Amino acid sequence: MSDSCCADACGTGDALNDKRWRRILWIALILNAAMFFVEMGAGVQADSRALQADALDFFGDAFNYAISLGVAGMALAWRSRAALFKGATILLFGLWVLGSALWAFFSGTTPVAETMGIVGTLALLVNVGVALMLFRYRTGDANMRSVWICSRNDAISNVAVLAAALGVAQTGSAWPDLGVAAIMAGLAITGGIQIIRQARSELQSVKKSGIAVGEAR
Template sequence: MGDAMGCECSRVSSDSAEERKTIKVALVLNLTMFVIGIVAGWAGQSTGVLSDALDMLTDAAAYALAWMAFSRGLAFKKNAARWTGGILVLLGAGIVAEVIRRWYVGSEPVGAVMLAYSILSFAVNLYVLMRLGKYRRGEVHMRASYICTRADVLANIAVFVSGGIVLVTGIRVVDLLVGFAIGLYVLKEAIEILREANSEGATA
């Protein structure tokens, strides 16, 4: 019995250590891509890239909360997921507001910048998503991290497509449409995370 319990404890400890490592890598990569995205977004005047970069910052916040949740109880983990959802709500609303502002003020997005950033961002997010995939049915704070990253991958694809359209056709309004769509999708993901956290609380 003692050996079985020791083996189980060792496995749990190993799983927890792997989760911590995964979240730490995701946090560092997302903060890096946020900085790169903000610079690229402003330089390239792209709402899509700026939206994607801000989404990276939100994910970094989600990963930081998940990191803090490892040594805490279930209540903290549920609250961490709720905070993640709340941050995503603010981000989604901010993206939509920025798109509306640029619709009236005007912008000149650079297709090549959009393509370059979206390719790099996609590679980073796909790597993180693959590492988080094994935890997509795990505890609520890990599920929230997975959902955030999944949204990023889809946003990267949207920015890539819009960047190609801008580069080839010069139709710049597509950048605003993509930025708006990302904002709405972020809000959808926020609702999903909040539902996950509330559902966890109801079954606990």
């Protein structure tokens, strides 16, 4: 299945310029930007660090989709550079989540489980829908793969948020919320490393081939 998808769409100039790929990115951009405001507002109201962290993840993904739209169809070297930048932002997001979890640990507040569950379900539906749209592009170049990794990690994070909501409701403790924050940080760091590694590999291939940056395809 993945081989046939790659033959049709992954990592080629035609794929990066096709209307379907760009349309999916625009849909993902709009949905992620909207969910940032929804989830951040709910996270602040419910005092949930997991929801707030997930909201910032939506914001970061919307920014990443915008970058992808800007470099789609450009030379491989430029797409790989954009992927490097995205990988770095994902790593920074992971570090931010770790710091936020530590702050929440010392603040000692307990989030509202009901709000976490409702908003977490909405976020999961959005991310699963986007991930399904992007599934065929998961084995493309570093830029395409980075978009897929973001959506995949987001869906996993949403399941963790729902589990945390159940844990908070059952225990009345903030520990499940903090645990989700740690999981999301791990996913962000791992995804960022994967993206950076592939992007650097592609840039090295361009240099070895002797093709000037900005002309490689």
